[in-house]
Amino acid sequence: MKNNFKFIKNYLEDFAQLIQPNKELVENLIMARDLILKTSLKKNKVLIFGNGGSAAIASHFSVDLTKNAKLRCLNFNEASIITCFANDYGFDHWAEKAIDFYGNDGDMLIVISSSGKSVNMLNAVKAARNRNFSSVITLSGFSENNPLSKLGNLNLWVDSNEYNFVENIHQIWLLAITDL
Numbered sequence: 001m002k003n004n005f006k007f008i009k010n011y012l013e014d015f016a017q018l019i020q021p022n023k024e025l026v027e028n029l030i031m032a033r034d035l036i037l038k039t040s041l042k043k044n045k046v047l048i049f050g051n052g053g054s055a056a057i058a059s060h061f062s063v064d065l066t067k068n069a070k071l072r073c074l075n076f077n078e079a080s081i082i083t084c085f086a087n088d089y090g091f092d093h094w095a096e097k098a099i100d101f102y103g104n105d106g107d108m109l110i111v112i113s114s115s116g117k118s119v120n121m122l123n124a125v126k127a128a129r130n131r132n133f134s135s136v137i138t139l140s141g142f143s144e145n146n147p148l149s150k151l152g153n154l155n156l157w158v159d160s161n162e163y164n165f166v167e168n169i170h171q172i173w174l175l176a177i178t179d180l
Contacts, residue, residue, distance in 0.1 A: 018158060018165055019172065031154055033177045035135045036071060039108040044134065045072035047103060049095045049124050050112035053167045054139075058112055061174040069178055074102065095124035105132040110174075112139045114166040116146025116157075125151045139173070141166030 036046055046065065050058040055077045062075040076082065076098045085094035099109070109128040111121040116138070125136055125148070138152035142161050149155045156173060158166045 015165055015168070018160055018169055025156075028154060028156055029173060029177055030180070032137055032156070032173075033180045035108060035137065035154065036065070036177065039106070039134050040071045042106055042134070044104065044106040044108065045074060046108045046110060047099060047128075048073060048075045048110040048112070049098075049121060051118055051120065053163065054112035054114060054170065057167060057171045057174065058110070060171065061110075061178065064175065064178045076102075092119040093123055095120045096127040099124055099127040099131060103128065103131045103133065107131070107133050108135050108137070109133050110137045110139070111148065111152075112170055113146075113148050114141045114163050114170075116140030116142060116148035118148070122147055122151065139170045141169075 039046060046062075048058040048062050049055075055075075058075045059077045062073040065071050065073040076095065081098065082094055085097045089097045095111075103109075107128075109124065111124050113121045125138070128136055135153040136151065137154045137156065138148045139156045139158075140146050140148045141158035141163075144157055144159070146157075149157055156170075158169045160166050160169075
């Protein structure tokens with residue numbers, strides 16, 4: 001019982017430390033909101049991708065951005081599209097192909113990868129650049145210099161190597177942007 005109490009107490013203290021706002025973070029979240037609004041004002045849409053838990057976060061954000069903020073946002077977590085494109089083009093290219101089929105010049109891309117090393121997310125950014133997307137926002141964790149963090153117009157990074165911390169903070173940040 002004592003070890004459980006200590007674990008939860010330390011866990012929540014570690015999470016609280018990571019979620020502490022600073023000036024740069026707050027400014028970056030406002031900048032992300034501004035990029036999204038700029039895309040919407042031009043009648044373009046936001047496309048958002050992630051794998052695993054990050055896919056669930058992308059789905060939640062997409063629904064809230066569409067329903068609550070009244071902005072067009074698409075995520076591609078439909079099993080049939082993922083498995084079709086992964087089968088035909090390879091898993092590393094399924095998100096890239098979704099962008100090829102559904103993206104338009106001026107759209108915006110948001111990609112979430114805790115490690116920042118997911119090849120399919122890296123390829124999605126390249127596809128967005130090839131389609132002349134207006135901007136790319138990346139969300140990652142683990143190493144500050146991960147490959148994904150170098151590819152966005154705006155890069156939001158969590159200083160943790162723990163998936164649950166990184167994913168929960170990504171969700172809080174994205175929902176803060178939606179509520180803003």
